[in-house]
Amino acid sequence: MKIFKRILLVVLVAFVLTFFYNYPKLTLLSGYAAKNTASSVFLAKRSLAFTDANDNNFTPVNIASNEINTDEASAASSVLGLNKRKAIYREGLGAVLVTDDFDSSQPQLTPKRSKPDNSTPFPYGNADPKDTVFANIDYAKLKETIDTIFNDKNKTRSVVVIYKDNIIFEKYDTGFTKDSRQLGWSMTKSITGTLFGILKCKGKINLQQNNLFPEWKNDERKNITIHNLLQMNSGLEWEEDYNSISDATKMLFLEKDMTQAQVHKPLIGKPNETWNYSSGTTNLLSGILRTKFDTHQAYLDFWYSALIDKIGMNSMLVETDMSNHYIGSSYGWATARDWAKLGLLYLHNGEWNGEHLFDNEWVSYATTPTATSDGKYGAQLWLNAGGKYPDVPKNMYSFNGYKGQNVFILPSQELVVVRTSLTKNADVNTLLKGIVNAIKT
Structure with missing residues (x-):
């Protein structure tokens, strides 16, 4: 029984040390997941399910749990409920990781954008390119x-x-x-x-x-x-x-x-x-x-x-x-x-x-x-x-x-x-x- 208790103590100490060693990493990990999720869903217009199954599906990011709030265009991520991070999407500026004191209601300057040319063919516009066949291409x-x-x-x-x-x-x-x-x-x-x-x-x-x-x-x-x-x-x-x-x-x-x-x-x-x-x-x-x-x-x-x-x-x-x-x-x-x-x-x-x-x-x-x-x-x-x-x-x-x-x-x-x-x-x-x-x- 004494040997068992000693082994249990060693395992417990090792677990505690491992946890505290890796705890700071969880902040970065959940930060990556939250930022990537917000950008993928609200900027790239992908679903949360697709993002989790693909963009966030690699070690160790895939251990994070991700959720979105469509009303405020935000994503939140955590690992086992710890180190929760939040990212919000702002039109014209993209997604950004925010701190608890960030006031998302404050207006932000955004860049002025030009109107796209959707009638001119690529590359000088955004319309589909003209069909061109080159005899020298296999x-x-x-x-x-x-x-x-x-x-x-x-x-x-x-x-x-x-x-x-x-x-x-x-x-x-x-x-x-x-x-x-x-x-x-x-x-x-x-x-x-x-x-x-x-x-x-x-x-x-x-x-x-x-x-x-x-x-x-x-x-x-x-x-x-x-x-x-x-x-x-x-x-x-x-x-x-x-x-x-x-x-x-x-x-x-x-x-x-x-x-x-x-x-x-x-x-x-x-x-x-x-x-x-x-x-x-x-x-x-x-x-x-x-x-x-x-x-x-x-x-x-x-x-x-x-x-x-x-x-x-x-x-x-x-x-x-x-x-x-x-x-x-x-x-x-x-x-x-x-x-x-x-x-x-x-x-x-x-x-x-x-x-x-x-x-x-x-x-x-x-x-x-x-x-x-x-x-x-x-x-x-x-x-x-x-x-x-x-x-x-x-x-x-x-x-x-x-x-x-x-x-x-x-x-x-x-x-x-x-x-x-x-x-x-x-x-x-x-x-x-x-x-x-x-x-x-």
Whole structure:
């Protein structure tokens, strides 16, 4: 009996220690579930049942219990009734995790949006594209290649292939269509970076500007430039890990103002010598963008008037945090076709329907490998200069996001390829190789 009691005591102590060790994680876990549920249901217009069975159905998020309140457009999540978190949906601003003292009745500024052009064919409008058949494309091979990544393992939701401004192949998983908004996760970073390109080409921003924050004026951080931030090469401390309590998860699921998450971080390297991928850095850039406008309304409007609505990405919505700053690191939602439009803008060196939003000098800058990134990163976009995809041209670059969101731009082939999914399992190299090989040059 004594041995049994001792074993029971050890088990009990182990349980208590495990519980208290993991308790803080429950706050982040329920925060993820609440935010994801609110966005999926009220922004993407999916059902709670579909969201739980798909978007929230992975370990450990699937242990959270989720509920929605349609009257107030909110979602609440908890784990075994503990650490309950709430997210609310605000029209024009998206879903946001809120604290108990958040007053949702207070009016919020919202961005002014342009009226969609639903009569002009894609890509310059939202109507279906004209049927175009290219003699140099092996459509059967193209279909065979893309069909292979639509399965339970890869969980691909959409693929759109654009050649010479024409959609040559488009496929969606069950439950998704060309009108389905999909979360781009870190593809949103390329939206944020592009806005700097637009300002630079208008002569309204200096990428070599330093002394960016009062908190940095008395130490070496004063030497960090906007250029360093765009290239993720500031030397600032940051942990980008979505499987633990990290800087990234604390920012996304705890912070009221995400533009400040990295301001107070120390240097752990030297600017321009220490590449480190950081969502905190991109939200820092979102905060810097705010300082370029006299009013918050002008900041909110700029993202849409200068870029998103300008190129007809009318389905896109970039969500804001509790301080009403854009979460430029992670929370851009759009249809696959609209994500493709951003890729086409880069493919055409910033020209859109006869108007230059930026020029080829910006594209050259954005696709120049960042020092110490091993040729894999430019300015808020990913590169193949280091040969990550060995069977694809090295001048390919892309917008990439968590769980396998991609927009690939292949300049030499005049191609843009969009893939959205729930996993990163797909063999992207083989996918892109097959697409390229299906087009005879």
